[in-house]
Amino acid sequence: MKGFATWGAMALMLAVMTGCGEKASTDKAADKTAPGGLTIGFSQIGSESGWRAAETKLARSEAEKRGITLKVSDAQQQQANQIKAVRSFIAQGVDAILLAPVISSGWDEVLGEAKAANIPVVLLDRLIDTADPSLYLSSVTSDTVEEGRVAGRWLAEKLAGRDCRVVELQGTIGASLVANRKKGFEEGIAGPGNIQIVRTQSGDFTRAKGKEVMEGFIKAEAPGSICAVYAHNDDMMIGAIQAMKEAGLKPGSDILAVSIDGVPDIFKAMADGDANATVELTPNMAGPAYDMLTAYKKDGTVPPKWVQTPSTLYLPDTAAAEYERRKDLY
Amino acid sequence: MNTPAWFAAARSRLLLLAIVLLANVLVAPGFLEVRLVDGRLFGGIIDILNRGAPVMLLAVGMAPVIATRGIDLSVGAVMAIAGAVAAATVNAGHAWPVAILAALGTGLACGLWNGVLVTIFRMQPIVATLILMVAGRGIAQMITQGRVLTFTDAGLAGVSSASLLGLPLPVLLALAAAIGTGLLVRGTALGLFIESVGTSPRAARLAGVPAPALLIGVYVWSGLMAALAGLIATADIRGADANNAGLWLELDAILAVVIGGTSLYGGRFSIGLSVLGALILQGMRTCILRSGLPPELNLLLMAVVVALVLVVQSPACGPVLARMTARLTRRGTA
């Protein structure tokens, strides 16, 4: 009886482990498409979030659109796996490599190998620390300060000069992303001084903490005195929306709600009237990279070192349609 | 039977809780007010109970494990798995009671896995449960496929939002689990057996205490409590967040049990004092979150306060504190 349970549990663990292993294999289906086009290797961090999964999916579909053969390698959050993948791409003689680095340091050696093999590398979504910028051709990331700025500007325009006490849900303390989104937002609301951030607290980018911190804000501030909430990501905002509802407040009208990322659930919330605006962190990082690589390969056009994806503001009017468009992507 | 001894143990924790609540009042003057709105109670105390419910549940499961000289590091991951199972089940079109049973069953299975590793394979508990702590989040992520698995089922959401007799359901669940577990271990001989196995495994075995079944039992119970906590956390945000649900809560639970006076070397334990420990932790957290201080100070403040609490409870401070509280109580009654 006990023995049976043990072996059953072990079999389960084994199944889990082999299941994880399969994800690491390269994308064989994509190999068949467009034998004449470029072949590009993509070392992806993993699939830890919906956004990350969408980034991979879009990398595939955008490649297909352009007739590019894409090989994806999932590193399961391990830099060692990424280095292995890049080396294997070099050995396969790909035309270019996309790298979404899991951490910022320790890339010099392997990128040197790519450079020696004359294979251009484009960084996606995150930058690396290196003394030698010639190790990579270009990078495609969002402008995280701009994201905050767009959110701030929207709030300033929406208020049109009215006074407003804002509470801020920060991401995890210490991330540069957090400092940037905070700085951008402060720039966006700067001006006549009608808007002030009265409370700021970390919600660790999670729904649960976002909800808990928002509950605290509501209790700590005088009833009706909070006019808007700004969250560094949509997940915290979704938690905060629940906190407002449970406190008998109407998010979206009693308290304005603006956040960043553009995950499907926030579009749903906007469609339901619970949120007012989100600034999209586009998962389409590969598209611009493909375009610059195609141009580079064709006539040697050297792209800028840093290409910023647009920080697009989305409002409730298009939310329902945007939700439909995204719900299967994430 | 020996009320003064019990009271002496509870006294220092109650005093700590009172200090924490006082700090909350200083931060938010209306903190102690409790209002009845739409048949549901609202107020700072209720918030602490409500927010503290998952750690209370984890502590209720963790205390017996630690009393057997073990530890369960996997409870946070089990919360994530149970939440993911529940969300996936309702999203697959099953009724919410099915989802709850599936989640609780998952917790039992996880506990059984831990118990078997510790008891049959004789792994050290910290290593055995570390396996599930690491792998468990992976399992949960497989179920949710890396997303926050949102659901709209009102029944499942009700685990967190429903209320009974004016109290939020999570509070009632945590209190019921604490009282039920307390009755189970003290109303039967389980408590005696757990403490004897934890204090002296060899002596307990020679006295005929069925140690293997008991050990498996405490891990299964811990898994069940973790699953319940996972259900509450998932219902709270109406979504299963495999990456973050229950993250680091195993450490909060262990800390709560330690504040409750159970030694990590096993032996004497108290469900009630462990729950009190969980409430002290949550009270501190609520106070810090609402203080308006820069969030950069959160971790530092928490660490300082926890260190203070443990120093105050250390054997070195015990007599001093006892004298102090005795004087306070005398003055209070005089």
Next chain:
Amino acid sequence: MGDTASMVLAVRGLTRTFPGVRALDGVDLTLRAGEIHALLGENGAGKSTLINLLTGAQPIDDGTIHLDGRAIRPKNPADAAANGIVAVYQEITLLPNLSVAENIYLGREPTRFGLVDRARMRREGSALLARFGLSIDPALPLSAFSTAVQQLIAIARAVDMSARVLILDEPTASLDSAEVAVLFRLMRELAASGLAILFVTHFLDQVYTVTDRITVLRGGKLVGERLTADLARLDLVAMMLGSLPATESHLQRRTAVAPGDIVVQVTGLGRRNLVSPFTAEIRQAEVLGVAGLLGSGRTETALLLFGAVRADTGGVLVDGKPVTLKGPRDAIRLGFGFCPEDRKLDGIVADLSVRENIVLALQARQGWWKRVPPARQRALADDYIRLLNIRTPDAEKPIQLLSGGNQQKALLARWLATRPRLLILDEPTRGIDVGAHAEIILLLEELRNDGMALYVISSEIEEVAAYADRVLVMRERRQAGMLTGAEVTPAAIIDAIVRPVDGEPSGRAA
């Protein structure tokens, strides 16, 4: 010889008070160079407190200590050691996972260029141990050696720390007689080299074998100091107990009631590499004594009989029916009880109260669901505390605060509460003060007379000879004999222990 020797340590009016108790009350003690001095007294007499004050483990409330004429007041054990007072305890306080050399030089390692000089440490350690008659490799971990050798290493360390006064607290409690002999030779050599030795023990034989002078404490007070040669054994016990004792009477053989039917028949029970198959029958109202030296396999027979270790050959019949013993729970279900040798590790559950310790086995047999009601638990505990004269303020006191003898009585109570048919006792009187010792022997005889079957392992041969109806003798992990009736005499037992095994497992049994 002690009279003419110079005075090394002079303790005058030493006092230590705990809340409610005067643990030591104006005690004098004089130690002379070259003398072995016994410190005797029952548990609670103040021996441990006196040692704790001499080694600075506890602060002195009143009184003086003069070492070589100089007043000292040790602040802690390290300070006492620096002054030349070092203690070696029954429980060895060295670190088992470190090497022998590291243990000897712990906290005072020889260094070279600021680093620990391991080669020198080993070399000097080896030379030091050789002086103590130990030819062992000091690089091996301490745990590789027997308790006796560890004890000698601890003494070597103590003496090497330029000790003037060596305190030995129950050093012989876990040694066999050959090891004791080695220790005594060493003690005499050390004394001859000018050391003053304070020797604490429960074994009166050893006092007369090795000591020159005796100081007796009782109830925290000094009873007196005598030359060993001038003090008759009976007078010594009288000094310790405060009256002419009946205690020595337990060494006189008493007639037993007629033994009853065979309760347990052991046939060829054994386990490879543990103990060769042995055969014995245990009858109602009978004590089967088990004698043998440490390591003779005597304890292992009990472990097999109780199912604590599974046998791989032979079998056990209870009331003539074969039974399986897969674990202690099987044995308990059959009505067996077992008080193990290592009371601290295998017997008591230290954190739990006396009451909980007493009900534990009964509760385990009833299962977790059917709790013994609290009122009945209290009644059981109070009854046994009264019946067995367990000295404790109340039943809720943690058992670890009780003295060894009272812990042993509580363990007996644990099994008596299950009303066992067979009670297995391994060294029931080891490390117990004289009073409790006698009480336990009397209790065993009462239980036997009430019809219980007893299986008693003891290294105290005279005692075994006094109360056992038959004696199983073990030697080198084999059955070396079975003595019955008139054969049960100390001489015959020692003879069977010493005589080589002659292939015939039942020895000279009739």
